[in-house]
Amino acid sequence: MKTLPLKTIRIGTRDSELALWQAHTVEKQLNDLGYKTEIVAVKSQGDIILDKPLYELGITGIFTKTLDIAMLTGQVDIAVHSMKDVPTSLPKGIVQTAVLKRANVSDILVHKGNLDLSSDNVTIATGSLRRKAQWLHRYPEHTVVDLRGNVNTRMQKLQDNEWNGAIFAAAGLERINLKPENVIDLDWMIPAPAQGAMLVVALENDPFVIEATAKLNDKETEICTYIERQFLKTLEGGCTAPIGALAKVENEYIFFEGVLFSLDGKEKYFIEKSCNFDNYNTFGENCAKEILTKGGGQLMQQLREVLKTKQK
Incomplete structure (x- = not known):
């Protein structure tokens, strides 16, 4: 059997702390299997344009588009994403190669203490239409305001504003040790499809990289996220x-x-x-x-x- 040439796998990622954590996690798993890797951080438009809700930007894959282009133009070999950010249809020439074992799927409310959810005078922040709709379904008298940016930016905005709390994915805060003490587990809130899962994509004509990254796949997580x-x-x-x-x-x-x-x-x-x-x-x-x-x-x-x- 012909041995494929060993090459350094260039891992494309956004440059936020969480995205880099995810990329380094994939890097370590590949290194443990004997593969050489290099991290390539790319800033996405979703991180740059912080004054508009995502759905007003007119693109569903805003956090993935920049990395797709980097891959298609040969700057990187694979990209690592929070799977919930990835459009359900991948660009032509790019394929899913691995879904890593899923982390915590829950949404959590980070608050400032002394929170009385039975009060009408409560303001909650989130940039997610899904979280906003579910919150208003349960608490129709509350006010929900928009919150954009990466995890660190959103945590800082919560501290800088008079809001009572903000909703986050538990996995994101846990991965970079940002989960504070004042949190409520929103076990009644149904998460985004594929929340808590990390996705690796590669070029469909790169058999070496596909074979390497496929070894990171968790079958149970792959099936569940496929259904979602x-x-x-x-x-x-x-x-x-x-x-x-x-x-x-x-x-x-x-x-x-x-x-x-x-x-x-x-x-x-x-x-x-x-x-x-x-x-x-x-x-x-x-x-x-x-x-x-x-x-x-x-x-x-x-x-x-x-x-x-x-x-x-």
Whole structure:
């Protein structure tokens, strides 16, 4: 069997602390397998443009586009992403090669102490339509304000403003040891599809890199995130609509929760189902279709029109 030439695998990443942590995690795993690596940090437009909500920028893959271009132009060999930031359809020429073992999937509320959620006079910050809709569904009298930037920037903005709290992905804060004492685990909030998972992508015509990174893949996480992202793709939500999805393996079955909200949180379409490993390939799609036929299709059309207007 012909041995592929050994080369240094250039790992592309955003230059935020969390993104670099993720890249170094992949680097260590590849190094442990005997591969040579190099980190290449690239600043994305999503980090630069902080004064507009993501859905107003008119692009769902804003955190991944810069790295896609870097890969396609030969600057890097692979890219490491928070999987929830990655569009459900990858660019032509780029393929998914590994999904690392999933971390904490939960959303958490970071607050400033003495928080009374039963009060109407509460302001919560988040840049996520999904988190905003679910919060307003549960606390319709609260005010939710926009919060942008990387994890460190958002934590600082929380301290600098009069807000009562801000919502974060637990995994992001835990990975870079930023999780403070004043947190509430939002176990009632359904996470973003693929939240807590890290994705590695490579060029489809690079067999050496594909073979190397495929060794990092966690099959259970790959299956669960596949179902969640298929659910998202079928609803046609991109990264903009208030859509949550979570698949979990228990014994021989995969249990799934999916939800679609209106922007104000008043409308909610929820599904909870299970399947076995023999028929998971279309499971996420079928769950999404069920939501669409029960009124979710009309809501998605309204969401597309509203978001299109905001982007003008």
